[in-house]
Amino acid sequence: MSRVAPNPDNLVTVDLQAVADNLAALRALLPMGMGVAGVVKADAYGHGMVPVARRLKAEGAEALAVAQVNEGALLRRAGIEGPILVLMGLTPEQTPLAAAHDLSPFLAVWEDFAALSQAAQAGGAQTACHLKIDTGMSRLGASPGEALELLERVAALPGLKIEGLASHLATSGVPGDPTAQKQAEVFSSLLAEARRRGHALPASSLEASGGILARPKNASEPPGLARLGISLYGGLPAMESRGVAPLRTAMRFISRLAAVRLVPAGAGVSYGHLWRAPQDTWLGVVAAGYSDGYPRSASNRGQVLIAGKPAPIRGRVCMNAVMVDLTGFDPLPAPGDEVVLLGRSGAEEITADQLGGWADTISYEITCSLGAANRRRHRS
Template identity: 40%
Template sequence: MQAPESSANPSDVPVPGTVGTRPTRVMVDLANLSHNLAGIRAHVGVPVMAIVKANAYGHGLVPVARHLQARGVDQLGVAFVEEGVQLRRAGVTVPILVLGGICARQAGQFIAHDLEITVSSLDKLRQVEATAEAMGRKAVIHLKIDTGMERIGVHSYSSRAFIEAAAASRWCELKAVYSHLACADDPRSPMTALQLERFLEACAHFERIGAPMPLRHLANSGGVLHFPQTWLDMVRPGIALYGVLPDPASRRSIDLRPVMSLVSQVVYFKVVRAGNPVSYGATWAPAGDTRVVTVPIGYGDGYPRALSSSADGRGGQVLIRGRRHPIVGRVCMDQFMVDIGADSAWNEDEVVLIGAQGDAFIGAEELARMAGTIPYEIMVGLNGRIPRHYVGGPEPQPR
């Protein structure tokens, strides 16, 4: 039996002054995050730089960084100086590397907030040196060597003058040298071996000039999972830290547990008669009478419109009462509809979009395949309209 269209429960009646009661929420399991960090540490046996850029891959920048700091993480990595400043203002004290390229005018912010700088060219090095000298404080730097990404960094084959200048700098403390792997998500790719060879050859120049070897870090999540030879002096796991594989070709060589779940609730039930189209564009209509429920999340929250149903039967799925059901019609900005067929559902029944319900499970990797994208985009796309709730930590709290 289903709740009729006009039914209402006492809990449906709004209470004046209440906030933060949105039924859609991202659940972040801090116990699983701790498990993954411990598993990666045991696997690689070297220090870990946890990557928390892009709102900690959608999990919440500050709460995740604080939790990792409490678990003794060696270092954090972010993309932009603004992310690093946000963490410092939130009381995060562990070393933080900003991985992205910088403009000269930003150098002072790095130094003032004790953030480590990616220096990606000789010109950038000079800019950082000049700022550090003017401020009377040394800048901590990591040299970026380009071994095959063609994104930022000095080419490995022309890096000698760059390395010599950095090693001789009076105003820059050279902490590390690093590169980024382009194809490590696929254990069969020969690109990783080539990049490692190029990187080690560039690093060998420190020995040639009699300079101390800085920390060397190269391995991203794919490197951590598949290429032990890339672990060197530190690793930089990102998506694997959150319990998600970076690519369909990746191997689960570590016991990783998903940290994120995305859940909502049924907010409406109706019977849709045969032939009556559902949602914008009238792209889907049932062949026979069916039961359809509405879920209050859409592309305005970052849930992909690509999960709309298609003529060939593809589209997103969700879990209701432990069973899979398809999204029908187009995903709207704030809502979408689900065909539950002859099954039952009541208003406020839980709907799982990412995560487990009973024996059924939809992972971020599967959702990405449904949407024709990658799990990174799924997770970081879930925006600030969706509240985050934290469980499994010392102080579970909503944000």
């Protein structure tokens, strides 16, 4: 079944230098000895998994992280070497593939470790893995009470090398958050006891972007890994961590004006007439909509940039169009003019966090949606 090509009027541009600069800025926040696992799951949050992974490796990232085995296998087929963490674990069918591609899964169940041990022995090579612990996310992981016993059992399995303990903060990015502090204390205690028992666990990881931008006081001691995701692309895990690091938005999304028209005072605009013109008003029709990944929930709330000037969205976002108010533009924009829906235009910028705020969502969803739906170009 063929897929219709993306709208040729629209283009996502990914600035790989911004990703590199963000990595450098975030490294400056890390405790000495802590490495970076660059998270490139979900097609690098819409930015393009393989190009981003290559740049991160070129910039010295110690590891990469994906959600699923097939993502890790794709990176290996692209020639990318080094540790690749698989954050969502394995199904029985995926276990041989993980071993064959030298991937490092996060596992939490004895049966999964045993299956990986068998696959590693069948392949004649040692396979790295991590023990995932649920310290408060209530998603994936062994309970803290069973973690150390499971670690001892897994350590005796042939063909496996346990590289680290891993957990995930549920409320990271907010300085001093008590839930994150409690999770960090639980994880640090387990890690210290495991090391006291003789397990080195050099690649242990607790903090993602939020845990680095607002690090809990009792976070795990280095060496270890920070799993950096959204912050590499210029987004924030929480607005409370704004300004901690000089991050740059890596994605830019542009379209064009399909039409410019004058609507009379009182005219309703778009579906449901959510907005009516208070006076005779020039409107621009942008050739992008929710089928292109632009959020419908930004209806009548967001704005775009034309020639470095904001133009507010009027009415509901359509499947293939967005209407914007051109009041105050001189000269008046013309059909075919560039429209910036995400990124910089002149001195003005729309960040993924801003767009997410207008749309009652988060920057992660914005970049994933735009990157998946449109033509994409990378620049170094």
